[in-house]
Amino acid sequence: MISFTKRTAFTCVFMLIILSSAIPASCAASPDNSEMSAYIIDYMKAEYLDENLVHPARTELCAYARSYMGLDPLEEDDSVIKIATPNIVKAEAFYDYYVGIFSHLSNMPLMQMTSTGSLIGQTAESYEVSEDNTAWTFYIKDDMYWSDGRKVTPEDIEFTFQYIGTKIASSEWIGESLVSTSVSDEDNSVTFVFDQPYTNLNLEFATYNVIPKHIWENIDDPEGYTSSGPYVGCGPYYLEEINLDSAKLTYKKNPHWKGTEPNFENVEIHWFASDSVACMALESGSMDTYYRYANSYPYANVDELLETGDFDVDRQTSIGLTFMAFNLESEPLSDPAFRNAISYAVNYDEIITYDTNGYGQVPNKGFVPPGMDYYKNTDALEYNVNTAKSLIADAGYVDSDNNGIVEDSEGNDITLELLIRDGYDDTAKLMEEYLEDAGVDVEVTQVDSSTWFDRKDNYEYDLTLSGATPWGMLMHAGWGTGYLDNRRTGKGVLHILGDQEFLTLCDNILATTDQDELEQYASDMQDYYATEMPILPLYWKEVVTPYNKHFTGWHYNPLFGIYNLDTFLNVKQVAAA
Incomplete structure (x- = not known):
């Protein structure tokens, strides 16, 4: 009626x-x-x-x-906030890696992280979980609308995870472990039932973009689908255009958005070929802020930008870090004593100065940064090349021919290949120098990202340098386990650990619903890292984000930095002082 x-x-x-x-x-x-x-x-x-x-x-x-009626159109609102990034979009595709990250703004995930690290609803109003952590029910906000006017429904949410779980390689774990789904129009909810407990599914679902069923059900190959846009979204903005020629993503206000009204009609993401070019764009005043997923503004450029007088910076301790990983199937790196010995060869203070310009901290052997829940203060890593040499000898690796290089059990000089991608050149040179000072020969091999992924997955390296993002430290069973568990796959996943002690700890963390147990497992995991040293953290770091002084309302969270819903609903221009 x-x-x-x-x-x-x-x-x-x-x-x-x-x-x-x-x-x-x-x-x-x-x-x-x-x-x-x-x-x-x-x-x-x-x-x-x-x-x-x-x-x-x-x-x-x-x-x-x-x-x-033949009337003149109303004056168009051309207000825009411009963001510089070195995160290069490679295809006119919604499932391009960086388009996916930037489109958290347009196709908001179910959950979001607050500035304190807690998880709250975003597309979801709230959620419930069963006692055994296998069944998760998400209650969808009743005032969510797609940018074409259709309402966001539980069927859209159900479709999203069924779709990506079978069609997106990085999301295959969802399709493999999802037993059933059901929706309730009465309470506007969707329920997912898995074949095993998922203690942190609310965190996982803070990273997957929600998509409209009525659009994507007609696209069979999402990873191969290309279009410059527009793409229908449900956030305060929708993705209007991917323009590879001008190296720009354009997000426009969602006309059907019912929440707090954003202050800008458009958000533009401008990507640049290098950090140095992005920095020049900020220094010239053509960009309003800088964002690089899981990374800081280049530390060496901070002072120069501040000297313009137009920018301030926000400094936050990151739960991401830079580390060196070992191929645990390769001798002598399969020997924990050898791995522990070479940890003393690294000059951590020097590498922090070179890499972060002082915006870093010497890490602990327990790997996990202080900002994470249940952080344990394990022994700090220490630089002492004499200790490194002594421990290498104690582990049975000696330089019998006095040529400066220690030998393996068969009398061959130990030469380790250090495999790196672009961006790790300077760090690799330092690591080469440090290890050779301790008597371990190093050959650096630099490859493109695609080759690195292939060789990493096939264990075709001895050492490699990589970075842990905040999300990477939180994913899977948390505390960095998602990078190491050999049952997992993914571009950044090293999957080097398969021993039963580690796998059991992961499974226990994923299964427990008891916070006291979780704290104990977290402690045990950090002790495991400190004792076995499957990876060597090189430094914990700060994230420095510059922003134009004529804008206010920036918000930061540990997962995505300033690129979050609170920022885009609150950032506004202020009059010059």
């Missing part, structure tokens, strides 16, 4: 259709009469009959009406 108010409005708008149909098409500007009638009918059905269908927003209908 339509209420009196809705019925009256419905009748009035319907009369407009009748009147508009009587006007000769020659008197009307675009859209034509039939299109205008269709726009109005769809709008009425959605607004007054609560039908879930694609329809124009009120502002769009107003623009159509002005055009129809």
Whole structure:
């Protein structure tokens, strides 16, 4: 039953259709009469009959009406906030890696992380989990709308995870472990049941973008699908265009957004070929802020940017870090004593100075940074090349021919290949120098990212340098386990650990619902890292983010830095002082 108010409005708008149909098409500007009638009918059905269908927003209908009546359009809002990044988009594709990260703004995940690291709903209002952590129910916010006017439904959420779990390689674990799904229109919820406990599914679901079923159900190969846009989104903005020629992503206000109104009509992400070029763009004043996923503004450029007088910086301790990983199947790196010995060869203070310009901290053997839950203060890593040499000899590796290189059990000089990608050149040179000072020969091999992924997955290296992102430290069983568990796959995943002690700890963390048990398992995991040393942390770091002084309202969270919903709903321009 339509209420009196809705019925009256419905009748009035319907009369407009009748009147508009009587006007000769020659008197009307675009859209034509039939299109205008269709726009109005769809709008009425959605607004007054609560039908879930694609329809124009009120502002769009107003623009159509002005055009129809031959009136000048309203002045267009061209306000924009411009973000510089070295994260290069490689394809006109929604599932391009960095498009996916930037589109958290347009296709908001179910959950989000707060500035203190707690998890709250984003597309979801709230959630419930069963006692055994196998069944998770998410209650979807009732005022969420796609940018084409359709309402976000539990079926969209159900579809999203069924779809990516079978069609997106990095999300295959969802399809493999998901037993069943169900939706309830009555309480606007969707329930996922898994074949094993997932203690941190709420965290996992803070990273997967929600997609509209009515669009993507017609696309069979999402990773191969290309389009410059627009892409339908449900956030305060939608992705209007991917422009590879101008190296820019453009996000426009979602006309159907019901939440807090953003202060800017557009958000532009401009990517640059290198950090140095991105820094020049900020220094020139053409960009308003800088964002590099899981990384800081280049430390060496901070002072120069501040000297312009137009920027301030936000400093936050990161739970990400830089580390050196060992191929545990390769001798002598399979020997924990050897791994512990070479940890003393690294000049941590020097590498922090070179790599972070002092925005770093010497890590502990327990790997896990202080900002993580249940951090344990294990022994700090220490630089002492004489101790390194002594421990290498104690482990049975000696330089019998006095050529400066220690030998393996068969009398061969130990030469380790250090495999790196672009961006790790300077760190690799330091590591080469440090290890050779301790009597271990190192050959550095630099490859492109694709080759690095292939060789890493096939264990074709001895040592490699990599970085742990905040999400990487939290994923899987947390505390960095997602990088190491050999049952996992992924571009950044090293999957080098398969011993039963480690795997049992991971499974216990994933299964427990008891916080005291979780704290103990976290402690045990850090002790395991400190004793076995499967990876060598090189430094814990700060994230430095610059922003134009003429803008205020920036928010930071440990997972995605300043690139989060709170920032885009609150950032605004302020008058110059």
